[in-house]
Amino acid sequence: MTDEKTTLFADAVELMKRHGALHTVNIKYGYIIFGLSALFILVRTLSIWYYQRAWKRSGRSTTVLRVTSLPLPLSISLIVLTVAILVAVKPHLEKITVVVKRLGRLAYALIPLDIFLAAQPAWFSVDNYLNTIQMHKWVSRVIVLLGMFHSIGFLAYYVSMGTVGNLFRPVNFLGFLMFIFANIMFVFWKPIRNLNYTLFYLYHNFFMLALVVMIYFHARPGVGLYFFFNAMLLVAQTVRKYTRARDVTLTEIIENPGSNLLIVKFPKSLLPESYLPGCHVRIGYSKWTPFFTILPSHPYTVATSFENRDLLASLVIKKTKFKLEPFETYSIQPSFESSLSQNFFDTADNVNIVCGGSGISLGLVIFEYLKRSIISGGREIKLKFVWITKDEEDVFILQELNVQGVDVFITNNTSYELDSIQESAGIPLTELSNDSHDSLVTIDHKFSNTVVVGKRPDLEKLLQNNLSKTIDYANKWIISCGPPSLIEECSKISTKQKCRFFSEEYAF
Ligand SMILES: Cc1cc2nc3c(=O)[nH]c(=O)nc-3n(C[C@H](O)[C@H](O)[C@H](O)COP(=O)(O)OP(=O)(O)OC[C@H]3O[C@@H](n4cnc5c(N)ncnc54)[C@H](O)[C@@H]3O)c2cc1C
Structure with missing residues (x-):
């Protein structure tokens, strides 16, 4: 072998080594964000528990309040900062797709946290889903933005390399489809959500399932671990929703002409033996219809305290699009704990x-x-x-x-x-x-x-x-x-x- 040939060969080996290494270099960043997610849940849960214990002992609500009073914007800023650091560390800019791929991996590795935070009720009873859902919204936004940056990065890369055809390889096209779905998700900003919550809910669930499944097939190297957790959490949530829900035929709805409010009664026996004021139920379509799974359930605060001897519990409901009709059967998921301890x-x-x-x-x-x-x-x-x-x-x-x-x-x-x-x-x-x-x-x-x-x-x-x-x-x-x-x-x-x-x- 001549000297020139030896050098070429060595270069090729070096290149393969480097590319091989670069192919897997992002895996650890996924694990890091996944580990930090678990840590975040642990710290959050422990701090709420610690605060409630300190409050009970001192009899004052402000004792160690600071432990749990991290404002939402600050929590989100911390998550964004962590993600930014993980993107910026060793970005291997000599091959730009490394960092672009990392954006996508970080997004997918955040999904288990996101699904965990969306659980209704929250998985740990010291926490309340009305609070975790606020975090869920922001973590979702971070995920969607990271995914979009990932897509835009690859689109720009293909265009600059003149390899736009790559987009139509089936595994890549799944990612491109997700990019389109993500853009549509942005239509649902607050005023639109308020205008038609059901449409938002339907699209949100479609988007979440598409993201979990399609990116599992799209991502290289594989993301099986995260997919496993996502699937487990989603299955557990669905099973829990079915087992908690009870079907009930509403017999008593009290209206007053001229008022936009009505009182809806349901058997108090559906509620737990004891509950705190401020808890709510979620009412939806019968659990034996497909609407139970597809359409949102509606939260209503229980207006009857558990000490009340009535056999029926009351809800005070403002008339909105979702109508409750007498003698119709609905599902009731009881009871979502009060935010007040x-x-x-x-x-x-x-x-x-x-x-x-x-x-x-x-x-x-x-x-x-x-x-x-x-x-x-x-x-x-x-x-x-x-x-x-x-x-x-x-x-x-x-x-x-x-x-x-x-x-x-x-x-x-x-x-x-x-x-x-x-x-x-x-x-x-x-x-x-x-x-x-x-x-x-x-x-x-x-x-x-x-x-x-x-x-x-x-x-x-x-x-x-x-x-x-x-x-x-x-x-x-x-x-x-x-x-x-x-x-x-x-x-x-x-x-x-x-x-x-x-x-x-x-x-x-
Ligand atoms: C914890 C909690 C307790 C509540 N308690 C009561 C109560 O005691 N009495 C009462 O009249 N209302 C209560 N609500 C509000 C009630 O759940 C909504 O008004 C109802 O779900 C509206 O349904 P709709 O399809 O008619 O909504 P629309 O008329 O389409 O929308 C009206 C508003 O309700 C919100 N909304 C719609 N569907 C849901 C849903 N499934 N979950 C959460 N928000 C939704 C929308 O964002 C929108 O702002 C409560 C809401 C929450 C979050």
Whole structure:
């Protein structure tokens, strides 16, 4: 062999070695992100558990609160930063496809975390899916963006090399199809989701399945480990949904002409023996129809506390597209745990509940529970319940559910029929005014209702009196449930008044 031939041969071996090595160089980055995902779940779960334990021991909600109060934007920034570091480490820029491939691998290796976070209810009972679902949304966005960068990188590479034909090799074409599906996913930003949640849900599930399966066949080197976890999690979630759901025929739905709200009753025996106020059920089509799997189920807060002796539990539901009809059979998945822990109910000593419209379902069950703690448990709790609703006809909810002690504000009517409201409320109205909330009499612990017609109240002024009755900010709460504007206003008040804040918005 001549010298020249020897050099050529050595170069070829070197090239093969390098390419072989480069082919597998990204595998470890996938494992790293997968390992970090597991660590993330572990740390999250332990910190929630630790915080709840510390709260129980100290009797104050702010003890080690910092452990769990990492704001969502910060958590997401951490995930994005981790991914960015893993992309930037040893990118092997001499062969640009290495880093482009890595983007795709990191995206796929994040999917098990994403599916884990989407579980309903959350897999670990200390956590709550209403919180993990927020993380799920952002992790999904990171996955889709990484996947799109991966696709754009390869498209640009093929164009620059004049090898666009490569795109049509079946394994590559699967990736290209996913790129198109990902672009369509971006159509579903919030206003579109709100316009048609069902369409979003259908496309979201199709996209997720396509991603899990098609990329399993598309990725080289293989991604079997992640595929295995994805498949296991999806199967486990589906089995759990089927085994938890019960079919029930609704026999009692109470409406009031002119009101957009209705009360739906179902057998309380479907709920666990004990549950905390704020838990919800999910109602969907019968579990023996394909719609059960294909279409979304709808969450509704249980408005009846478990101490209530009624055999039926009530839901307060705003009429929307999803209609519940009497004598039709639906599936009910009980029960999704309350976001408020037992510690809240045991330690809060000043609670200000502000609800808007159907948000009353959350407020009234918390209110009833705390009221019972005052009356039968001898607890010293400063309690205020404000309900702002559109129509005077909505007030029938209070009568039907026998709730007393609420300050009701009706915002849609400037002219009202005193008699009709009194009749709807069915209980003594201590004060009735159509001009200003100033004339409202605060009636702590007397538990009869007060109705003010015509105006949205100045909330801060309204809550001030009750808020100022205790000092410890750790056990002083504003709880809000209703439209985003109401929740935001309450959040601002709690910041200003230096008290704790909890809210639930009835949408994802
Ligand atoms: C934890 C929780 C508790 C809730 N409790 C109550 C309650 O007690 N009373 C009540 O009237 N409403 C409650 N809701 C809201 C209720 O679930 C939705 O109004 C209902 O699912 C709307 O269904 P739709 O098809 O008619 O929606 P649309 O009229 O199409 O949409 C209305 C809004 O509801 C959201 N939405 C639609 N479907 C779902 C779904 N399957 N899951 C989550 N959000 C959805 C959409 O994003 C949209 O913003 C609750 C929501 C959550 C998240």
